[in-house]
Amino acid sequence: MTLSEEDYIKAIYHLGKGENNTVTTNAIANGMDTKPSSVTDMVKKLSDKGLVNYKKYQGVTLTVLGKNVALSIVRKHRLWEVFLVDKLNFSWDEVHEVAEQLEHIKSEKMIDQLDAYLGFPKIDPHGDPIPSKDGEFKKSIKKLLNEASIGVEGICVGVKDSSVAFLKFLDKNNIALGDTVTVIDKEEFDGSLHIKINGRNMHISNQIASNLYLQINE
Amino acid sequence: MTLSEEDYIKAIYHLGKGENNTVTTNAIANGMDTKPSSVTDMVKKLSDKGLVNYKKYQGVTLTVLGKNVALSIVRKHRLWEVFLVDKLNFSWDEVHEVAEQLEHIKSEKMIDQLDAYLGFPKIDPHGDPIPSKDGEFKKSIKKLLNEASIGVEGICVGVKDSSVAFLKFLDKNNIALGDTVTVIDKEEFDGSLHIKINGRNMHISNQIASNLYLQINE
DNA sequence: ATAAATATTTAGACAAAACTAAAAATATGT
DNA sequence: ACATATTTTTAGTTTTGTCTAAATATTTAT
Numbered sequence: 171m172t173l174s175e176e177d178y179i180k181a182i183y184h185l186g187k188g189e190n191n192t193v194t195t196n197a198i199a200n201g202m203d204t205k206p207s208s209v210t211d212m213v214k215k216l217s218d219k220g221l222v223n224y225k226k227y228q229g230v231t232l233t234v235l236g237k238n239v240a241l242s243i244v245r246k247h248r249l250w251e252v253f254l255v256d257k258l259n260f261s262w263d264e265v266h267e268v269a270e271q272l273e274h275i276k277s278e279k280m281i282d283q284l285d286a287y288l289g290f291p292k293i294d295p296h297g298d299p300i301p302s303k304d305g306e307f308k309k310s311i312k313k314l315l316n317e318a319s320i321g322v323e324g325i326c327v328g329v330k331d332s333s334v335a336f337l338k339f340l341d342k343n344n345i346a347l348g349d350t351v352t353v354i355d356k357e358e359f360d361g362s363l364h365i366k367i368n369g370r371n372m373h374i375s376n377q378i379a380s381n382l383y384l385q386i387n388e
Numbered sequence: 389m390t391l392s393e394e395d396y397i398k399a400i401y402h403l404g405k406g407e408n409n410t411v412t413t414n415a416i417a418n419g420m421d422t423k424p425s426s427v428t429d430m431v432k433k434l435s436d437k438g439l440v441n442y443k444k445y446q447g448v449t450l451t452v453l454g455k456n457v458a459l460s461i462v463r464k465h466r467l468w469e470v471f472l473v474d475k476l477n478f479s480w481d482e483v484h485e486v487a488e489q490l491e492h493i494k495s496e497k498m499i500d501q502l503d504a505y506l507g508f509p510k511i512d513p514h515g516d517p518i519p520s521k522d523g524e525f526k527k528s529i530k531k532l533l534n535e536a537s538i539g540v541e542g543i544c545v546g547v548k549d550s551s552v553a554f555l556k557f558l559d560k561n562n563i564a565l566g567d568t569v570t571v572i573d574k575e576e577f578d579g580s581l582h583i584k585i586n587g588r589n590m591h592i593s594n595q596i597a598s599n600l601y602l603q604i605n606e
Numbered sequence: 607a608t609a610a611a612t613a614t615t616t617a618g619a620c621a622a623a624a625c626t627a628a629a630a631a632t633a634t635g636t
Numbered sequence: 637a638c639a640t641a642t643t644t645t646t647a648g649t650t651t652t653g654t655c656t657a658a659a660t661a662t663t664t665a666t
Contacts, residue, residue: 174653195614208654210615215652227614227661258501268495275493277486283476392623413644426624428645433622445631445644 173274176243177202178212179221180273182232183240188309190237192229241305247273248294248301249284255295255348256288262295262348295348297325297385308387315351316361316379323352324384326367331381343372351384391492394461395420396430397439398491400450401458406527408455410447459523465491466512466519467502473513473566474506480513480566513566515543515603526605533569534579534597541570542602544585549599561590569602 171179181201185193195213199206217224221236232240250272254260260268275281282303285291292308293299299307318324326349329336340346345367354364354371361376389397399419403411413431417424435442439454450458468490472478478486493499500521503509510526511517519525536542544567547554558564563585572582572589579594 172652196612204653205655206614207616207656211653254498257505258498260497260501264497268493268498271493271495275486275489277489279478279482280472280476280486283478287475390622414642422623423625424644425626425646429623 171239174212175216175219175221176239176274178209178216179232179236179240180243182222182230183237183244186232190231192231194229198230238305241301243273245301245303245305246275246281248298249281249288249291251294251296252288252291252300253284265295293325293385293387297327297387299387310385310387313384313386314380315353315365315382315384316363316376318353318384318386320353320355322384322386323350324386325349326351326382327385328383329381330383336381339378344368345382389457392430393434393437393439394457394492396427396434397450397454397458398461400440400448401455401462404450408449410449412447416448456523459519459525461491463519463521463523464493464499466516467499467506467509469512469514470506470509470518471502483513511543511603511605515545515605517605528603528605531602531604532598533571533583533600533602534581534594536571536602536604538571538573540602540604541568542604543567544569544600545603546601547599548601554599557596562586563600569600 178198181198182193185191185197185201195206195209198204198209198213202209213222213224213230216222216230216236220233221239223231223233247269250269251265254265254268255262285303291300293310297310299310301307312327313324314330315324315326326345326347328347329340349368352366354366356363361379363374363376363379365372365374396416399416400411403409403415403419413424413427416422416427416431420427431440431442431448434440434448434454438451439457441449441451465487468487469483472483472486473480503521509518511528515528515530517525517528530545531542532548533542533544544563544565546565547558567586570584572584574581579597580591581594581597582589582591584590
């Protein structure tokens with residue numbers, strides 16, 4: 171597989187949200203910063219290779235083969251992200267560009283050894299699940315922290331309110347994107363939450379909780 | 389720089405033995421498994437970009453810029469080799485193909501962090517020196533063990549006699565390619581050597597020593 | 607239901623990097 | 637020194653992946 175083919179397969183996978191949703195030519199062109207005519211050409215080639223199902227004007231879905239390829243690329247991408255953060259001190263928001271390159275390296279032995287070396291991680295630094303060698307993984311969903319049930323664990327992946335005041339509050343209280351959060355208890359009276367964040371307990375207001383996004387693996 | 393351009397620069401560097409030796413079109417074609425006409429085309433392009441000096445029919449040398457590019461690729465290649473051997477349990481003879489891919493990954497931060505993470509290694513698993521960030525490195529030479537002076541340290545990189553008997557001897561005595569060897573003393577009488585190999589002391593005959601190649605960093 | 611808007615495909619061209627075959631320059635042997 | 641052999645370059649194609657512009661299909665709105 172060429173680099174370009176892999177990029178298309180990955181884009182189709184993500185645009186179809188991991189399900190077998192039909193993806194349109196235009197959506198791929200937008201997602202990949204290219205022209206629809208280029209997409210048509212490539213999609214024909216991928217179809218000839220048995221990686222996608224394609225009928226003129228009808229959009230594209232991945233075949234089983236195509237989905238396996240996509241999962242293998244996603245697996246590599248996310249494992250390398252864990253490596254960059256855990257071993258090379260990258261922060262969670264610096265890793266994407268480099269992982270885009272590393273995901274194309276071809277060596278089954280390397281990626282399996284890397285997986286073991288990292289301790290078989292299940293999620294990447296953005297909270298997204300890492301497919302196992304045979305392509306299995308837990309679905310993950312994004313929720314506001316105040317909507318999560320008691321006992322739920324997730325990774326802090328984003329803010330709804332991006333005002334300076336809120337970001338300062340987070341910084342002051344040592345809450346950062348990438349932190350692991352568990353909901354310990356909720357107060358019915360004011361909707362405030364008792365959480366464990368990076369090992370320490372905290373009590374936060376509903377207002378705070380309703381502005382923090384959590385990535386949760388079911 | 390494209391992948392292909394980087395491969396040419398690296399090949400010219402290696403064929404020129406790291407010095408500024410002139411390299412011929414045919415030599416590059418042989419070294420890269422391609423045709424001389426393809427080399428001519430690419431060399432013109434590299435010349436336009438200021439990476440090589442080129443005059444028709446006169447062969448090629450790297451410019452200062454080209455040599456810096458070459459050293460940066462060699463640095464990346466060798467650091468990744470150390471990573472694969474030290475962290476992912478590859479053996480020294482399995483790493484080359486994967487490192488050929490990894491050497492093209494572009495991220496200065498990553499390679500510097502990797503360097504630090506590996507403990508700023510000075511030589512790769514084959515005994516070749518790793519250029520520092522600013523392109524400095526010790527020259528390394530290959531010698532038979534029995535020709536090394538007392539006090540010299542090197543890495544065992546090859547055998548002269550590759551008979552089954554000799555290889556069995558090495559295996560039985562726990563001597564493997566990649567091992568670090570220091571010459572402690574030499575007996576004038578029979579030319580035998582006292583060496584330290586992977587931390588333990590050994591006494592080996594001249595016959596053994598004259599069939600083991602050492603890579604030595606001056 | 608049909609015209610207008612939007613989406614998709616086709617046709618033809620281009621750049622990068624390779625190739626083959628032929629031409630030109632350099633090197634070699636006697 | 638000159639004919640021959642070798643090396644290198646040129647000219648013309650090919651493949652991959654892209655593009656623009658034009659043609660065709662589908663969707664939307666009235």
